[in-house]
Amino acid sequence: MDAELRTRFDAGMRTLLVPDPYGHGSVPIGPDEDRREATVSGVVIRYYVSRGVETVTVVRVVYV
Template structure:
């Protein structure tokens, strides 16, 4: 990921997804509300939300 995209992605994660991991146009993957998919700064990510410790773990990043 080039530095400018990485900067936009990091900012998007920090300002949009991290405060509201269930919103921001994200969608559940299957029947588990905590397994999500979203697009941040044009980058598709799949992630898992851990409610008990307020953690978002990105498990896959796809960018072109």
């Protein structure tokens, strides 16, 4: 990921996904609401939400 995309991605994560990991167009993957997929700044990510500790863990990043 080049520096410009990384800057946009980091900003998108901070301002969109982290404050509301269940919103902003994210969708659950399968029956588990905490396992999700979203597009942030043009980058498709799959992630888990840990409600008890307010943590979002990205497990897959796909960009072109």
